[in-house]
Amino acid sequence: MKLQMVGCSHLTASVEIRQQLAFQPDDLASALEDFRLRFPNTEAVVLSTCNRVEVYTAAEDEGVSPSHEDVVCFLAEFHNMKPEDILGALFEQSGEDAVRHLFYVAASLESMVIGESQILGQVKKAYEQATLLGSTGPLTHGVFQAALKAARLVATHTSIHQRRTSVPAVAIAELSKQIFERLDNKNILLIGAGEMAEETLEYIREEGGTSITVVNRSDSRSEELAQRWQCRPARWDRLLELLVEADLVVSTTSSSEPVVTFENFKQVESRRYQRPLAILDLAVPCDFDPLIGDLLGVYLYNIDDLKTVCQRNREDRQKEWPAAEKIIEAETRSFMADLHHRATAPTIRQLQESCAKLKAEELERLFNKVPNINDPCREEIEYAFDRFINKLLHPPLDSLRKEASDGTPHALLEALKRLFKLKD
Amino acid sequence: MSNISVVCFASSYAVALALEISRLFFRSGIRGALMIIFAAAGFLAQTLFLVARLTESNAGGWVDWYLLAAWILVAAYLYLTFYHPQNPIGIFILPIVLALIGAAYLLPATRGFTVGASAWGLVHGLALLLGTTVILIGFVSGLMYLIQSSRLKQKRAAWARFRLPSLEWAEKITGRCIVISAVLLGVGVFSGIAINAQSGKVPWTDPIVWGSGLLLLWLAVVMVFNMVYRPARGGRKIAYLTLASMVFLLLVLALTQLIPSEHPGRITTIAPNASTAMRDHLEQYQGGGGAA
Numbered sequence: 001m002k003l004q005m006v007g008c009s010h011l012t013a014s015v016e017i018r019q020q021l022a023f024q025p026d027d028l029a030s031a032l033e034d035f036r037l038r039f040p041n042t043e044a045v046v047l048s049t050c051n052r053v054e055v056y057t058a059a060e061d062e063g064v065s066p067s068h069e070d071v072v073c074f075l076a077e078f079h080n081m082k083p084e085d086i087l088g089a090l091f092e093q094s095g096e097d098a099v100r101h102l103f104y105v106a107a108s109l110e111s112m113v114i115g116e117s118q119i120l121g122q123v124k125k126a127y128e129q130a131t132l133l134g135s136t137g138p139l140t141h142g143v144f145q146a147a148l149k150a151a152r153l154v155a156t157h158t159s160i161h162q163r164r165t166s167v168p169a170v171a172i173a174e175l176s177k178q179i180f181e182r183l184d185n186k187n188i189l190l191i192g193a194g195e196m197a198e199e200t201l202e203y204i205r206e207e208g209g210t211s212i213t214v215v216n217r218s219d220s221r222s223e224e225l226a227q228r229w230q231c232r233p234a235r236w237d238r239l240l241e242l243l244v245e246a247d248l249v250v251s252t253t254s255s256s257e258p259v260v261t262f263e264n265f266k267q268v269e270s271r272r273y274q275r276p277l278a279i280l281d282l283a284v285p286c287d288f289d290p291l292i293g294d295l296l297g298v299y300l301y302n303i304d305d306l307k308t309v310c311q312r313n314r315e316d317r318q319k320e321w322p323a324a325e326k327i328i329e330a331e332t333r334s335f336m337a338d339l340h341h342r343a344t345a346p347t348i349r350q351l352q353e354s355c356a357k358l359k360a361e362e363l364e365r366l367f368n369k370v371p372n373i374n375d376p377c378r379e380e381i382e383y384a385f386d387r388f389i390n391k392l393l394h395p396p397l398d399s400l401r402k403e404a405s406d407g408t409p410h411a412l413l414e415a416l417k418r419l420f421k422l423k424d
Numbered sequence: 425m426s427n428i429s430v431v432c433f434a435s436s437y438a439v440a441l442a443l444e445i446s447r448l449f450f451r452s453g454i455r456g457a458l459m460i461i462f463a464a465a466g467f468l469a470q471t472l473f474l475v476a477r478l479t480e481s482n483a484g485g486w487v488d489w490y491l492l493a494a495w496i497l498v499a500a501y502l503y504l505t506f507y508h509p510q511n512p513i514g515i516f517i518l519p520i521v522l523a524l525i526g527a528a529y530l531l532p533a534t535r536g537f538t539v540g541a542s543a544w545g546l547v548h549g550l551a552l553l554l555g556t557t558v559i560l561i562g563f564v565s566g567l568m569y570l571i572q573s574s575r576l577k578q579k580r581a582a583w584a585r586f587r588l589p590s591l592e593w594a595e596k597i598t599g600r601c602i603v604i605s606a607v608l609l610g611v612g613v614f615s616g617i618a619i620n621a622q623s624g625k626v627p628w629t630d631p632i633v634w635g636s637g638l639l640l641l642w643l644a645v646v647m648v649f650n651m652v653y654r655p656a657r658g659g660r661k662i663a664y665l666t667l668a669s670m671v672f673l674l675l676v677l678a679l680t681q682l683i684p685s686e687h688p689g690r691i692t693t694i695a696p697n698a699s700t701a702m703r704d705h706l707e708q709y710q711g712g713g714g715a716a
Binding site: 159174175177178179180181182274275276293296297299301305308309312 | 451592
């Protein structure tokens with residue numbers, strides 16, 4: 001049997017190559033169908049995310065399993081590329097290494113941001129889609145289910161997923177939650193209407209924020225964003241007025257000058273009566289004068305402060321790495337032992353069937369020679385034969401089991417086949 | 425129940441405190457449950473102990489007052505820990521609980537407050553007791569607010585193993601504690617005056633009376649300040665006010681123990697002309713005070 005992975009990731013290939021090799025959701029069905037036509041007796045799962053494109057293949061018969069070059073050619077042809085253009089960017093893992101790699105990927109230990117939670121869902125989706133399209137089988141079922149289990153174990157027994165590492169996520173889910181108990185009763189002011197504003201809005205909504213006002217220099221963009229996210233748009237000239245009412249401000253403009261100067265804010269401050277205000281300034285350069293952060297009741301975090309928190313969180317995740325690695329190693333060993341046991345199953349079955357046949361023949365001969373034996377005696381003789389066969393087979397089968405825990409025991413299997421004249 | 429001693433429940437609370445402190449050093453899946461089990465076991469033991477004590481004829485003195493205050497604080501701790509298991513509230517509350525129990529253990533024995541016999545007396549005692557514990561809870565939330573606020577202002581990293589509650593939560597609890605403690609102390613002080621007025625003489629010069637009055641006056645000033653000056657209703661100002669209230673409370677409690685007073689329950693020595701029965705009663709109580 002052969003398990004293999006051929007693919008590329010952010011560690012091995014440039015973003016351009018990854019984009020070229022990525023499978024769009026609509027293309028996946030035709031890709032798997034094409035793969036099945038080329039390699040009919042091979043199971044396949046395609047994992048395609050923005051950071052990796054990996055093709056997992058598995059076949060009971062190593063002879064029919066596609067080689068590294070076969071998968072490279074398949075990928076190149078599907079994406080109308082030359083194999084030599086992508087050969088250097090693709091790497092291969094097989095057997096235990098492929099299993100370990102998938103477990104690391106699913107547990108987010110191979111992600112660009114270690115511990116990010118999306119990858120587990122992406123692995124699960126890739127496996128489910130392949131199953132739905134009929135390209136999975138016993139081997140891929142086993143390895144993907146074990147990978148999902150290993151990833152869940154890592155999530156449960158380590159805190160590798162707990163710390164957020166993107167700037168908007170840290171700003172909303174970590175910092176604002178240390179200031180406010182809940183966001184559903186807070187006035188949230190979002191300054192700017194670009195990509196960062198939209199990403200931040202997603203996190204604000206996730207954390208329960210409802211009363212959100214979007215203000216932008218261009219009214220049409222703020223109105224468009226507000227409509228998309230069901231918030232209130234406001235005119236730019238109302239900015240200071242809105243700051244008086246705000247509890248949480250997220251600023252994301254691309255202005256080259258501060259949007260709110262210290263002098264501007266002093267006018268606001270007297271009308272706020274020192275009510276706590278969290279300002280998350282995600283803009284580069286800063287939208288809020290840093291001096292504002294010194295005022296009473298104001299908690300001002302700019303992009304550098306937030307990046308520092310992100311970095312600290314990444315480091316905290318790194319500290320969890322050894323514990324996660326330990327879990328993955330244990331799960332890989334356990335899965336491989338099961339897999340090797342499965343490889344010995346046909347030989348064991350043949351051996352047992354051969355012995356059962358011998359037993360039946362010998363019993364028939366015996367009962368023909370001694371026909372007057374009553375039923376209890378017959379049963380007792382049959383039982384004795386069974387015990388004898390079990391005792392005879394126990395040492396070789398036990399040795400086979402022990403040997404299988406370290407890898408497929410090819411030599412032992414061959415010896416058994418030759419000794420007992422077993423035929424495939 | 426007679427086998428339950430102060431050491432029993434104080435030890436349980438000490439273990440719960442040690443478990444709370446261990447949050448700072450390592451993670452554990454069962455610590456939360458253990459903390460609640462130890463604190464709840466101590467709470468149960470203390471409840472039985474107090475029930476046994478309060479049924480005695482000489483019950484209701486300062487020792488019981490301190491023990492009851494600790495008991496109410498533990499109830500608050502259990503409630504808060506159950507609903508906010510991530511926050512190390514016990515690190516702040518349990519030392520106060522142990523200090524109150526320690527004070528009760530070390531205090532000289534006194535006879536029970538006679539005012540507790542009447543309904544007004546009960547209102548007086550209970551209101552002052554609850555008012556005091558609410559000040560202590562306000563102090564704890566104010567302290568947590570100041571630590572969290574200072575950390576956020578200085579942009580220091582949140583300690584994963586020492587996750588304080590949000591500023592909003594701490595501010596809400598602090599603000600409520602000031603109002604509730606002022607009302608309770610007001611009820612306590614005025615009901616005390618009413619009791620004395622019935623007997624025709626209010627001991628205005630008594631340190632316990634004017635000390636409690638001063639504390640009430642302080643809380644009333646704080647409340648008026650909050651109403652008149654909007655910035656004082658939230659933020660660090662209200663947290664500082666609860667810290668100051670705590671200082672006032674400690675001063676009043678010190679006054680009650682250090683300065684001679686005519687306040688019932690404040691007899692610390694046995695008068696030479698006391699009756700034999702009274703002498704036996706107080707001696708027995710004093711003997712039991714240390715082992716309470």
